[in-house]
Amino acid sequence: MRTSIATVSLSGSLTEKLTAAARAGFDGVEIFENDLLASPLTPEDIRARCADLGLTVDLYQPMRDVEAVPGDEFDRNLRRARHKFELMRRLGADTVLVCSSVSPQAVDDDALAAEQLSRLADLARDFGIRVAYEALAWGRHVSTYDHAWRIVESAGHPALGTCLDSFHILSRGSDPKGIEDIPGEKIFFLQLADAPLLAMDVLQWSRHYRCFPGQGGFDVAGLVRHVLRTGYEGPLSLEVFNDVFRQAEAGPTAVDARRSLLVLQEAVGRAALPGPVVPTGVAFAELVTPDAEPLTTLLGALGFTRTARHRGKPVALWEQGDARILVNTGPAVRRDGTQLAAIGLESPDPAAAARRAEALLAPVLPRRRAPEDAPLDAVAAPDGTELFFCATGRPGLPDWRADFEDTGAAPAATGLRIDHLALTQPWHHFDEAALFHHGVLGLHAQESVDVADPYGLLRSRAVTNADGSVRIALTVGPAPTDDTVHAQHIALATDDVVASARRFRAAGGSLLPVPANYYDDLAARFEFADGELETYRDLGILYDRDAQGVFRHCYTRTVGRVFLELVQRDDGYRGYGAANAPVRLAAQHAVRALTGG
Amino acid sequence: MRTSIATVSLSGSLTEKLTAAARAGFDGVEIFENDLLASPLTPEDIRARCADLGLTVDLYQPMRDVEAVPGDEFDRNLRRARHKFELMRRLGADTVLVCSSVSPQAVDDDALAAEQLSRLADLARDFGIRVAYEALAWGRHVSTYDHAWRIVESAGHPALGTCLDSFHILSRGSDPKGIEDIPGEKIFFLQLADAPLLAMDVLQWSRHYRCFPGQGGFDVAGLVRHVLRTGYEGPLSLEVFNDVFRQAEAGPTAVDARRSLLVLQEAVGRAALPGPVVPTGVAFAELVTPDAEPLTTLLGALGFTRTARHRGKPVALWEQGDARILVNTGPAVRRDGTQLAAIGLESPDPAAAARRAEALLAPVLPRRRAPEDAPLDAVAAPDGTELFFCATGRPGLPDWRADFEDTGAAPAATGLRIDHLALTQPWHHFDEAALFHHGVLGLHAQESVDVADPYGLLRSRAVTNADGSVRIALTVGPAPTDDTVHAQHIALATDDVVASARRFRAAGGSLLPVPANYYDDLAARFEFADGELETYRDLGILYDRDAQGVFRHCYTRTVGRVFLELVQRDDGYRGYGAANAPVRLAAQHAVRALTGG
Structure with a gap:
């Protein structure tokens, strides 16, 4: 038509x-x-x-x-x-x-x-x-x-x-x-x-x-x-x-x-597009940074190990359980400080996924970065994030992992995995982003929620696949100029957030401090086992409950535009702790005010 | 209370x-x-x-x-x-x-x-x-x-x-x-x-x-x-x-x-504030500029004469009929290019007007700028515009005119007067501005209107006194960053806009070009006398009608952030030509795109 x-x-x-x-x-x-x-x-x-x-x-x-x-x-x-x-x-x-x-x-x-x-x-x-x-x-x-x-x-x-x-x-x-x-x-x-x-x-x-x-x-x-x-x-x-x-x-x-x-x-049956190929997991998240040291210190304290390095580029692979993070110190396209630049999505058919994205007008990125690289299907999302369609360790398909040579170090056994990725969207393209992730990737867009930051309202909307193994939270600031103010993050799922937080702290990591008043309010709203609330208060763990289950989460300090989150989902909790976001945002502003960052 | x-x-x-x-x-x-x-x-x-x-x-x-x-x-x-x-x-x-x-x-x-x-x-x-x-x-x-x-x-x-x-x-x-x-x-x-x-x-x-x-x-x-x-x-x-x-x-x-x-x-009768003193006219508009030449060329072509200069500061008074414009080339507080920095309001009781403004938390400006200056009551509006309460030529009251010495030149007889002043408001303070002008100055706020600029919607609201001798149009851009993009202006009333426009052009002035399509539309909407529309088309005069009367107006080119408008109000027309604003804004964008300004 x-x-x-x-x-x-x-x-x-x-x-x-x-x-x-x-x-x-x-x-x-x-x-x-x-x-x-x-x-x-x-x-x-x-x-x-x-x-x-x-x-x-x-x-x-x-x-x-x-x-x-x-x-x-x-x-x-x-x-x-x-x-x-x-x-x-x-x-x-x-x-x-x-x-x-x-x-x-x-x-x-x-x-x-x-x-x-x-x-x-x-x-x-x-x-x-x-x-x-x-x-x-x-x-x-x-x-x-x-x-x-x-x-x-x-x-x-x-x-x-x-x-x-x-x-x-x-x-x-x-x-x-x-x-x-x-x-x-x-x-x-x-x-x-x-x-x-x-x-x-x-x-x-x-x-x-x-x-x-x-x-x-x-x-x-x-x-x-x-x-x-x-x-x-x-x-x-x-x-x-x-x-x-x-x-x-x-x-x-x-x-x-x-x-x-x-x-x-x-x-309506009037266009023959290549069908959607829904991603089945997150292969990796890629951070670009002009200075790897603060990031790798952070990843080290989270139990990540540098397991491989790219054969031709200054990119290191860090692993912890099933979570893989690339740290890229090469010249990046959008090099303004440390940021989340790319996401590897595990795809049942990477080439077909890329064909659909191209048919839906997503800019296709060069398949090979260097002559010896494995050919990788990749497109740019509306916010500029690069999306790689991956077939990690699947015979007969090009594998991004083949471009990396092992360092000999093995990832730690106390397994983390990527729970969700949070991307800040340009103000003018928030609606476009949800349609893109739905139309191109076949992800389901959840309801949009308002989040009160101390300096304005944010809007946030998550897109997910059916089993929740791919979750991307899209957030937009209160005004056109605010798209670089708010941080992106990588949330890592753990089966025991208290143990993970303690290990992180024991390894020299520093968690975002949460105001004591927040815990007094938790005490008013919920009943906890003896000592439970004190543990959360001590570690800076936030707590939420929905109709299904319980969510416990805590935050690292921010490096550039990026921070990491540790999350524990129990009993099918489906959200992202939005009720706690105002407290988290205020705490991040307070840290920034203190450090001048 | x-x-x-x-x-x-x-x-x-x-x-x-x-x-x-x-x-x-x-x-x-x-x-x-x-x-x-x-x-x-x-x-x-x-x-x-x-x-x-x-x-x-x-x-x-x-x-x-x-x-x-x-x-x-x-x-x-x-x-x-x-x-x-x-x-x-x-x-x-x-x-x-x-x-x-x-x-x-x-x-x-x-x-x-x-x-x-x-x-x-x-x-x-x-x-x-x-x-x-x-x-x-x-x-x-x-x-x-x-x-x-x-x-x-x-x-x-x-x-x-x-x-x-x-x-x-x-x-x-x-x-x-x-x-x-x-x-x-x-x-x-x-x-x-x-x-x-x-x-x-x-x-x-x-x-x-x-x-x-x-x-x-x-x-x-x-x-x-x-x-x-x-x-x-x-x-x-x-x-x-x-x-x-x-x-x-x-x-x-x-x-x-x-x-x-x-x-x-x-x-509600629970506060004893000094009563409102409604201004009765516009004594002057003051433009600040790092370079007087483009402005004074423009004013000269509009028939203004440099009639006086300030005794202690690099400020010149330009007059045309009842319109007075000060051109200030001294170091201004907000010196970022040419802009409308101050308004002199004719006040029945300048000291009482200032007392009310102060009681309503308007920042009071120093009464004397220099030891020998006449004491002037002035406050700052929320957008930073300085408002002077004036008693021009009224015996027994301090007169701003006394700070100026005549150049010997007389203002032209073909009289203009200031019809209205248009100020761009900071995005976060649009509602505040209307309340300020109402509460502090006793002006009446007219209805807010949306105006379609090619690059976003503007909101505009005028405040006026009862007889329309003071009219200020407050405009806000579509986003927090846009407060310096849109121009301020001074509108000069004439009894014959065609004659005024012709004189301006004959004197070398250049009017904003208006697209021919606009005049084809006028021809479809209204009936005109023979040759009337051709005159408007030739000069770039815009035309509007409301339930009361007719409005004809045209625009000079923009200098810095300021342009001037010539307007003719007939039969009690009350508006500001908002219906024509999209065409005017597009024409200004087109000029800017051509000149790179």
């Missing part, structure tokens, strides 16, 4: 928007009137620019407050429409969107609306233009898609059809099944947007919080299935008003948009 | 919050439990810190999900309460807030609620503590203040009273008049918050969008009047959850908070 995007969904000048849409692979655009008005390009220039970019102009929009008004008012509207149809002819646009009226002058008279829309369609036909009439969710008298369709149907004009918009339909809770009663050739256009499920004024919701399909709570794919059953053959077009996208660079937003449509097309 | 603020209303560590509250002049604080948990200070330390700062601990909050639950659950709640009462004794807090339960275990049984709250109050009394029971707007069974009061009344326990919260009462549309039926001594606490009038889920509204009284749409003063009639003698306490305040520096937020309470206290 053809895909299209409304220029209002992207940031910048009209030229920037068109370029971004074309580069992301869209077939066409909806030209939003205000973008045209503000552009120094003439309509002919815009038409030529679109043609050069391989874009069709699928829709001109919106025309407002046209129908069901007194005669003299309608005459003025026809005059206005004639101007716009002339403009559309210059622009090469053959379909115009007419939104149901919000004018106080409009009357509740479907017959009048049909008659005036017919007259508008008469005029449009003279220009070779089709009129697509759409019900705004907050239209004065027409606010549901079936009502708009009844008016179009009774008008019975060949140049008059309806436009469906998933936001306007689903935000009102209308049943989209009724779409199947509309003949497909009378659906002149289909606009798609998702939105988080908010209880708020629908106009504000629509203007500020729309998002791309798969990023919100609507069943957009379900709606599209109904539309396709009508025989609709027009484009799938995204129309998203979103305060964040307005500020974000147009290029990445357009890629995010197109990826959301690809996932949607796959869901 | 005593004033208090909840620590949750301010950003930072508990220490930072307490310091900010004390410096702003609050008498006490509500300690929010999470702030205490996250603090490394012991309860005794916090008590001592508060005492040192002259703050009382007026409330400990919140205690949740206590009442109307099965017996074993209530026993656990009592155990938890005992821990908290012990903590409060250490903290020196004698009142605890208990919110109506949201627990799924709570039952709809007022008698049980009253009995269990009585038992809680029994325990509290042993610790010398009072229990203030409050209805959350989203409480499971108790969500209105009168319901909470009925339960408290039926319990009849001396250590049990109610807590009123203006947000919970007004967000539900409850009639606050019923408050007068509660005996004042049973109102144990009063929490105040305002909020913008949003139609949204009340819990999200409460947690993210509360603001200080006078910054939202609630009649908080009306509610307080009802409370005072009961004989309530406790503090007025602010409890505001707000995503922006969480990120803003605590110090300025605390000042903003305290100012809002002062204005509120005045409104």
Whole structure:
């Protein structure tokens, strides 16, 4: 199916928007009137620019407050429409969107609306233009898609059809099944947007919080299935008003948009993508650092051993039980201090995983880093983190481990494993990140939670595979500038956090100090065995409980932008200790204030 | 009356919050439990810190999900309460807030609620503590203040009273008049918050969008009047959850908070502030610049003449009709390029205006800049703009004009005057700015409007005096970092914008080019006399109409952060051409992209 995007969904000048849409692979655009008005390009220039970019102009929009008004008012509207149809002819646009009226002058008279829309369609036909009439969710008298369709149907004009918009339909809770009663050739256009499920004024919701399909709570794919059953053959077009996208660079937003449509097309059986290959574990986490010493001291105290080194690069492999951490001191792409730069994901079929990622517009990274390296399938996530699809120790598949030569040291037996990885997301790409990990990796996105940092609210959302052997927590700061302020971390699972913490401390490790007041509160909220709480207090272990089980966790000090966490999950606890995050964040701020870090 | 603020209303560590509250002049604080948990200070330390700062601990909050639950659950709640009462004794807090339960275990049984709250109050009394029971707007069974009061009344326990919260009462549309039926001594606490009038889920509204009284749409003063009639003698306490305040520096937020309470206290007759002295005109606008040449070329082309120079400083007075602009090339406090640094406001009583500003916590600026200068009353607005209260040419009052000596040149006769001044506000202080201009200057705040810039949404709000002779437009960018991106401007009113624009162009001035598409749209929307639209198109004049009248306006190029606007208001047009702002902003971005500025 053809895909299209409304220029209002992207940031910048009209030229920037068109370029971004074309580069992301869209077939066409909806030209939003205000973008045209503000552009120094003439309509002919815009038409030529679109043609050069391989874009069709699928829709001109919106025309407002046209129908069901007194005669003299309608005459003025026809005059206005004639101007716009002339403009559309210059622009090469053959379909115009007419939104149901919000004018106080409009009357509740479907017959009048049909008659005036017919007259508008008469005029449009003279220009070779089709009129697509759409019900705004907050239209004065027409606010549901079936009502708009009844008016179009009774008008019975060949140049008059309806436009469906998933936001306007689903935000009102209308049943989209009724779409199947509309003949497909009378659906002149289909606009798609998702939105988080908010209880708020629908106009504000629509203007500020729309998002791309798969990023919100609507069943957009379900709606599209109904539309396709009508025989609709027009484009799938995204129309998203979103305060964040307005500020974000147009290029990445357009890629995010197109990826959301690809996932949607796959869901409705109209795109043949390589199928998802869900990762089955974490092969390694890779830290880059300009100075390995603080990190390796930390890893040593956690019981990690340097078991191997890369044959051609300054990368060391540190192991502890099943947890593997690479420490890379080579020139990294994003070298601003110590950070979590890459994740190795154990994959049942690394090449197939990479093909799917590429089909979903993930930047593919070079397969071989050096001539003698094993070929590795890898892509970049929206936040720049490199994702390697690995087949550790599986015969017949390229193994990243083959690039490393053993040091002779064996990993300690007291086994840790990687429980989860926490990545800080760029402010403008939080919704994109969850869709990426879901669409590309087949991970399930858990609910988004707010976390109170002393200096602003963070939002956090985890993506996981079914058995929890891959868990990635995505966190975004309170403002666009904060994406480097908050730390990333690697959480290591242990069967006995108290023993692990004690070993760490005995080995010279230093845990994040937790305020005594926190433990007084724990004592008020829960009952503990004798001495248990004192142990937690002594070590700085935090405690949480959910409906399933218990979570105990503690934190190392931060090195650069990275810290490590020791966690013990019991009885199927599913979360990440979010209830304790404000205390942890405040403690980290306090340490930073003391150390000036 | 005593004033208090909840620590949750301010950003930072508990220490930072307490310091900010004390410096702003609050008498006490509500300690929010999470702030205490996250603090490394012991309860005794916090008590001592508060005492040192002259703050009382007026409330400990919140205690949740206590009442109307099965017996074993209530026993656990009592155990938890005992821990908290012990903590409060250490903290020196004698009142605890208990919110109506949201627990799924709570039952709809007022008698049980009253009995269990009585038992809680029994325990509290042993610790010398009072229990203030409050209805959350989203409480499971108790969500209105009168319901909470009925339960408290039926319990009849001396250590049990109610807590009123203006947000919970007004967000539900409850009639606050019923408050007068509660005996004042049973109102144990009063929490105040305002909020913008949003139609949204009340819990999200409460947690993210509360603001200080006078910054939202609630009649908080009306509610307080009802409370005072009961004989309530406790503090007025602010409890505001707000995503922006969480990120803003605590110090300025605390000042903003305290100012809002002062204005509120005045409104309910409990504060004797010097009365407002509303300005009657704009005496001058002052631009600072490291390089006067581009500005003075611009002013020259607009018909301004350099009529006087300051006797002791590198400041020149430029005049055109009634418009006066100072160009200051001396070392300015905030010298980062050319900007609008000060406004002279014509005041009926400059000294009284300054006294009110000072009483409302505006920083007072030194009265004399140099020994020989005329004494000038001036304060700083929240955005740092200096506001001078002036008595231009009024005998017996200090006159700023006396510091200037004439150059001999006379201002041009073709009179301009200052129509409005547009100031860019720091992101964290937009609500504060409107309250400041209203409270301190007695200006009326008009409705807030959204304006689509190509790179994000701006919010804009104007403050004016009754006859429109003082108009200041306050604009804030889409993100915390954008406060220096968008330009400030001075709008000059003319009776004939076409003639003014032509004179400007003839004198070598260059107007902002407006896209041709904009004029095609005007032609579609309005009917013009022959040649009228061509004139606008030729000059780059924008056109708007409201219910009252017509607005025509055009823009100069930008110098540093400042540009000028020529405006013609006809027939009582009240706005600022907001409908045209997206086109103007896009045109300014296009110029900047071309010039690399």
